Amino acid sequence: xxxxxxxxxxxxxxxxxxxxxxxxxxxxxxxxxxxxxxxxxxxxxxxxxxxxxxxxxxxxxxxxxxxxxxxxxxxxxxxxxxxxxxxxxxxxxxxxxxxxxxxxxxxxxxxxxxxxxxxxxxxxxxxxxxxxxxxxxxxxxxxxxxxxxxxxxxxxxxxxxxxxxxxxxxxxxxxxxxxxxxxxxxxxxxxxxxxxxxxxxxxxxxxxxxxxxxxxxxxxxxxxxxxxxxxxxxxxxxxxxxxxxxxxxxxxxxxxxxxxxxxxxxxxxxxxxxxxxxxxxxxxxxxxxxxxxxxxxxxxxxxxxxxxxxxxxxxxxxxxxxxxxxxxxxxxxxxxxxxxxxxxxxxxxxxxxxxxxxxxxxxxxxxxxxxxxxxxxxxxxxxxxxxxxxxxxxxxxxxxxxxxxxxxxxxxxxxxxxxxxxxxxxxxxxxxxxxxxxxxxxxxxxxxxxxxxxxxxxxxxxxxxxxxxxxxxxxxxxxxxxxxxxxxxxxxxxxxxxxxxxxxxxxxxxxxxxxxxxxxxxxxxxxxxxxxxxxxxxxxxxxxxxx
Amino acid sequence: xxxxxxxxxxxxxxxxxxxxxxxxxxxxxxxxxxxxxxxxxxxxxxxxxxxxxxxxxxxxxxxxxxxxxxxxxxxxxxxxxxxxxxxxxxxxxxxxxxxxxxxxxxxxxxxxxxxxxxxxxxxxxxxxxxxxxxxxxxxxxxxxxxxxxxxxxxxxxxxxxxxxxxxxxxxxxxxxxxxxxxxxxxxxxxxxxxxxxxxxxxxxxxxxxxxxxxxxxxxxxxxxxxxxxxxxxxxxxxxxxxxxxxxxxxxxxxxxxxxxxxxxxxxxxxxxxxxxxxxxxxxxxxxxxxxxxxxxxxxxxxxxxxxxxxxxxxxxxxxxxx
Numbered sequence: 001x002x003x004x005x006x007x008x009x010x011x012x013x014x015x016x017x018x019x020x021x022x023x024x025x026x027x028x029x030x031x032x033x034x035x036x037x038x039x040x041x042x043x044x045x046x047x048x049x050x051x052x053x054x055x056x057x058x059x060x061x062x063x064x065x066x067x068x069x070x071x072x073x074x075x076x077x078x079x080x081x082x083x084x085x086x087x088x089x090x091x092x093x094x095x096x097x098x099x100x101x102x103x104x105x106x107x108x109x110x111x112x113x114x115x116x117x118x119x120x121x122x123x124x125x126x127x128x129x130x131x132x133x134x135x136x137x138x139x140x141x142x143x144x145x146x147x148x149x150x151x152x153x154x155x156x157x158x159x160x161x162x163x164x165x166x167x168x169x170x171x172x173x174x175x176x177x178x179x180x181x182x183x184x185x186x187x188x189x190x191x192x193x194x195x196x197x198x199x200x201x202x203x204x205x206x207x208x209x210x211x212x213x214x215x216x217x218x219x220x221x222x223x224x225x226x227x228x229x230x231x232x233x234x235x236x237x238x239x240x241x242x243x244x245x246x247x248x249x250x251x252x253x254x255x256x257x258x259x260x261x262x263x264x265x266x267x268x269x270x271x272x273x274x275x276x277x278x279x280x281x282x283x284x285x286x287x288x289x290x291x292x293x294x295x296x297x298x299x300x301x302x303x304x305x306x307x308x309x310x311x312x313x314x315x316x317x318x319x320x321x322x323x324x325x326x327x328x329x330x331x332x333x334x335x336x337x338x339x340x341x342x343x344x345x346x347x348x349x350x351x352x353x354x355x356x357x358x359x360x361x362x363x364x365x366x367x368x369x370x371x372x373x374x375x376x377x378x379x380x381x382x383x384x385x386x387x388x389x390x391x392x393x394x395x396x397x398x399x400x401x402x403x404x405x406x407x408x409x410x411x412x413x414x415x416x417x418x419x420x421x422x423x424x425x426x427x428x429x430x431x432x433x434x435x436x437x438x439x440x441x442x443x444x445x446x447x448x449x450x451x452x453x454x455x456x457x458x459x460x461x462x463x464x465x466x467x468x469x470x471x472x473x474x475x476x477x478x479x480x481x482x483x484x485x486x487x488x489x490x491x492x493x494x495x496x497x498x499x500x501x502x503x504x505x506x507x508x509x510x511x512x513x514x515x516x517x518x519x520x521x522x523x524x525x526x527x528x529x530x531x532x533x534x535x536x537x538x539x540x541x542x543x544x545x546x547x
Numbered sequence: 548x549x550x551x552x553x554x555x556x557x558x559x560x561x562x563x564x565x566x567x568x569x570x571x572x573x574x575x576x577x578x579x580x581x582x583x584x585x586x587x588x589x590x591x592x593x594x595x596x597x598x599x600x601x602x603x604x605x606x607x608x609x610x611x612x613x614x615x616x617x618x619x620x621x622x623x624x625x626x627x628x629x630x631x632x633x634x635x636x637x638x639x640x641x642x643x644x645x646x647x648x649x650x651x652x653x654x655x656x657x658x659x660x661x662x663x664x665x666x667x668x669x670x671x672x673x674x675x676x677x678x679x680x681x682x683x684x685x686x687x688x689x690x691x692x693x694x695x696x697x698x699x700x701x702x703x704x705x706x707x708x709x710x711x712x713x714x715x716x717x718x719x720x721x722x723x724x725x726x727x728x729x730x731x732x733x734x735x736x737x738x739x740x741x742x743x744x745x746x747x748x749x750x751x752x753x754x755x756x757x758x759x760x761x762x763x764x765x766x767x768x769x770x771x772x773x774x775x776x777x778x779x780x781x782x783x784x785x786x787x788x789x790x791x792x793x794x795x796x797x798x799x800x801x802x803x804x805x806x807x808x809x810x811x812x813x814x815x816x817x818x819x820x821x822x823x824x825x826x827x828x829x830x831x832x833x834x835x836x837x838x839x840x841x842x843x844x845x846x847x848x849x850x851x852x853x854x855x856x857x858x859x860x861x862x863x864x865x866x867x868x869x
Contacts, residue, residue: 049718055827057631065630142598199602202632219721222641223819224714246718251823252815254697255712258705264712426577426832 046543047244048524050535051256051265055249056226059217060190060205061183062135062143063198068269069226069247072535076228076245077211078183081110081129082175086530088345088448089489091175095124095184095212105170105486108178112161116235118186118210126163130155131187133165133178140195148177170486173449186210214240214539223249234539241542245535260285260519266543267527268519269534272398273333279519288518289333293446293531295340296400297508298391298407298439299468306387307438311369313506317355319362319414325406326512329399333515339499340446340455342513347450347492349499354510362414373415380415388417389438394425400441403511407441432467440467441511448532450488450495453479456507470507551860559849566845567620567838571613574834603629616838626835630828635839638824643843645715646813646820649743650805652736654798656744657751665755666782672760680752687749692808696742696815703738711735713817739816743808747801754797758790765789792859799855802848 052069061074081096096110116124133155136143151174153166165178189210193201209217214236215228226247230240248265250256257275259265261282271279271287279285300307300316307313322336338354341347371380371387380387391407393400404420411418418439423431432440444455453460457479460466478498485491502508518529523544530536600606607615619626625635668680704712711717711734720731762768763786771785772778810822817823821840828836 047718058633063632139598140602142602144599146598199632200627202628203634203637221819222638223823224716224817225718227718248714248718248817250713250817251826252697252713252817255700255815255817258700258712262705262708426830 042241042526042540042542043545044239044241044542045243046241046545047246048242048266048541048543049246049248049264050267050269051250051259052247052269053249053251053253053256055223056220056247058202058205059209059220060185060198060202062141062185063202065144068534072533073226073228073247074183075213075533076215076535076538077209077213077217078185079116079124079213080180080183081112082179084176084180084448084532086532086536088347091180095129096179099175099179101174101486105174106167107164108167108174109158109162109164110179112163113235114161116212117233118189118212119216119231119233120189120210121233122186122188122210123160124184124186124212125160126157127160128184128187129163130157131191132182132185135185135190135195135198136182138195141198145182148173148181152178169484171483172485172488172491173451173483174486176449184212186212215245218244225249238539240539242538245538257519260521263521266521266524271517271519273329273331273517275519276517284522286520286522288520288527288529289515290518290530291342291344291513292516293342293345293448293513294443295337295342295446295510295513296403296441296443297337297340297510298441299508300506301435301438301440301468302471302507303435303469304438306369306371306382307389309369310505311365312371313509314355315362315365315369315414316411316416317506317509318358318365319416320407320410320509320511321357322354322509322511323357325403325410328406329402330512330514333517334512335514337510337513339502339510340444340452340508341450341495341499342446345446346489347495349496349503352499352503355503355506359410359414366414366416371415378412378415379417386417387415388419390419390421391439391441392421392423392428392431392437393441394428395422396425399514400443404441433463435467435469450491451479451483452498453483456502468507472501472505475501552857555853555856559853563842563845563849567617567842568613570838570841571616571834574832574837575609577832616835620838620842625839628828628833628836630831630833630836635835638836639821639839639843642819642821642824645818646809646822649736649739649813649818649820650809652740653743653747653805653808654801656741657748657801660744661748661751661755665752666759666787668752668756669759669763669786670778670782672756677756680756684749684752687745688753689749690746692742692746693811693815695746696739696812699738699742700815710738712738715819739812739818743805743812746808747804750804751797751801755790755794758793759786762786762789795858796855799851799853802851806844806847 054067054069056064056070056073057067058064058070059074059077061070061078064070064074079094081094082099083092083094085092093113095112095116097113099108099110101108110129112124112126112129114123118124133149133152135141137146137149137152151167151169151171153168156164156166158164165174167174189208190205192208193204197204206220211217211231212234214231214234216231218227218229220226228245228247230243232239234240250259250265253272256265256268257271257278260268261278263284276287279287298320300313302308326334326336335343336354338352339349341349366380366387370382372382373380375381389411391404393404395401401422404418404422408418408420428440428442431437432442454465456466456470456472456475458466458471458473458476461469461471475498478494478501482491482494482498485494516529516534518527518534520527525542525544526537526540528537528540597606604612616626623636625639627633628635628638631638664680668677671677700712703710715735716728716731717735720728723731759782763782767789768781768785771781776785809820810825812818813820813822814826821843824836825840827833828840
């Protein structure tokens with residue numbers, strides 16, 4: 001299943017529901033139906049049972065793909081230096097009480113809290129940070145986030161509570177890359193195993209597990225359940241209210257819904273829009289819906305004529321009735337996107353609206369570029385070639401499959417033949433990288449670093465995630481300039497230009513952003529999941545006393 | 548008998564080797580690689596892919612990977628899961644007993660209803676009962692197991708919440724007494740075992756009926772009837788005993804269907820067995836795990852058939868003469 005790390009450039013989203021799950025929200029969402037009045041305020045005790053489609057796979061984040069539930073659980077066990085907040089702006093001290101940049105912005109010094117202990121009583125020190133960095137960048141561990149640390153030249157331990165990262169040059173995501181993107185690991189417990197053995201002995205880390213987060217691992221039964229319990233030594237007050245959190249692995253979606261409705265599960269990470277009437281009709285359950293920062297779009301293969309023509313791509317966008325499509329697939333839980341940065345994120349370009357649905361304009365543009373239906377079969381042609389496009393998506397994501405069918409009908413009205421192909425996820429990825437498609441309907445995650453080089457820089461067009469083959473010198477310069485800003489918020493004008501360039505050129509027909517639909521039993525209070533973490537404030541959750 | 552045994556054994560091993568080699572090639576030929584699946588969140592970095600491929604040993608030539616895997620497997624070393632970094636042997640050791648438990652319980656259910664009903668249909672062959680049972684078994688035989696599973700969950704877990712629809716134990720059961728845990732396990736086993744037993748049992752019912760029918764038309768049965776034995780005794784002692792050998796053989800023949808059903812039902816019922824391990828491994832293109840579970844399943848099927856044939860050969864001397 002697709003790893004979608006907490007903060008990663010453009011993670012390809014996997015088999016639908018399961019991984020649309022991983023994507024994020026732009027800030028706030030709200031309960032569609034408020035929790036019935038909590039008679040008492042937060043109080044300690046009880047347990048919550050969470051349903052997840054996937055298992056965690058292990059406890060060492062360096063060797064694990066950061067799949068949906070894995071990241072969530074890891075972040076209950078281990079703390080990062082700094083905790084990112086869902087508004088894309090605020091940073092909250094975690095292991096690091098404070099941090100500062102040198103004047104040339106090439107050195108970043110963290111001052112650690114002195115009072116954080118590992119679960120065996122050993123203090124968390126700067127040595128743990130340096131050890132974790134070595135693990136991240138070791139070729140032997142092959143950490144999937146290693147690319148984000150390429151700008152770091154070295155890490156120096158100044159004293160037990162002070163550690164400095166030296167960078168080769170200033171760039172916008174220095175702090176996010178080293179402090180929020182991944183968690184700090186215990187050197188005294190895990191340093192004993194050579195990096196070369198890490199990928200061969202995952203269970204070793206389980207046997208030598210010490211942690212420092214709000215919860216600790218009580219037990220893990222592979223394919224069955226993960227049990228977390230309150231970490232009584234957690235540094236921050238108040239300690240978690242819940243005694244235990246049980247994550248039950250239930251791969252079958254219908255089974256998850258059944259267990260939510262009948263009370264065996266308290267919290268289901270991802271519902272399908274079809275499930276909602278039952279959740280809403282049940283007096284004991286409610287829905288929490290929030291915007292994710294995952295965005296779905298139809299990427300055009302720009303190396304294949306006539307898709308290399310802006311005019312043709314605009315015609316295709318104008319010819320797809322995105323409002324109707326999103327309305328019929330998502331109802332109120334989706335909206336049409338014009339750019340990859342959704343509306344409630346600060347970097348969103350406020351003046352860009354999605355192109356209208358205008359089949360007449362679409363027909364005109366196609367006519368102008370020489371595509372006419374000469375043989376009268378309903379499909380435009382030019383020089384004996386029919387305007388016929390192979391559109392790919394992955395199986396297992398009902399929304400994308402439905403969308404392709406609607407798009408096929410809509411494009412037929414402007415004389416374009418679409419041939420949808422629904423492939424197993426890995427097969428689709430393989431074809432995407434091989435450039436073996438005309439259009440590719442897929443989902444990406446908005447990186448909170450706003451580093452879009454992976455999707456749109458020409459250097460990533462051969463073998464990289466820029467599978468559509470987008471090459472534009474102005475775009476390259478823009479992306480590099482955004483990256484080079486020491487303060488990301490100064491990049492707002494550049495990010496605006498980035499979005500208008502995409503809007504002009506339509507390398508993607510952006511389709512929708514959707515809400516994540518979480519099902520909750522009413523006995524659970526104060527759950528506030530967000531795009532960074534579906535169990536974001538787990539330490540603040542509390543439950544009604546069981547009768 | 549010795550030569551027959553040797554010949555069958557050699558054929559079985561050859562078959563096993565073919566299955567394993569084919570699986571190896573198929574997994575390699577399938578689109579996607581474990582490195583890509585593992586590293587697809589940072590798909591942009593080709594260097595990361597290279598590192599991962601090297602760390603997983605995927606950059607070696609195919610024949611080298613094959614030979615080293617085969618040599619290790621023959622020594623009993625199944626390697627390490629590429630997606631989880633856990634020893635495959637340990638993953639199988641965790642999952643196999645659960646699968647066997649489900650399979651045995653399902654087989655019990657299968658025979659518990661297929662034997663008596665098959666006998667009933669044979670005794671009343673041509674009657675309305677026989678026709679009804681025939682139709683019923685055909686329906687069961689044709690229903691996809693996952694559909695029946697979902698219906699069972701909707702009925703017995705949602706509409707009438709009588710039984711747990713997933714897992715082997717309730718949350719918190721690890722703190723209960725052994726007796727309470729056993730009861731909990733039995734409750735959790737009921738739905739998946741019944742569904743699996745029913746879907747496999749449809750065919751068994753018909754087989755039992757037909758075998759018995761054939762036996763019941765033999766001369767010795769007519770003799771037994773002529774002696775004035777009760778019909779019950781005729782069917783059970785003279786009929787069933789003589790139909791026993793082919794029924795034994797059916798156990799082996801049914802094994803693939805059983806394993807197939809287990810694979811699907813383990814996913815639907817969150818049962819932590821080999822099917823789940825295999826299913827996840829296929830999605831992750833986790834070669835060592837796919838190879839190990841396939842080999843194991845193939846070995847089970849081959850061994851099951853071999854045992855069934857040997858049992859038949861033992862019971863019926865005509866079989867072991869070429």
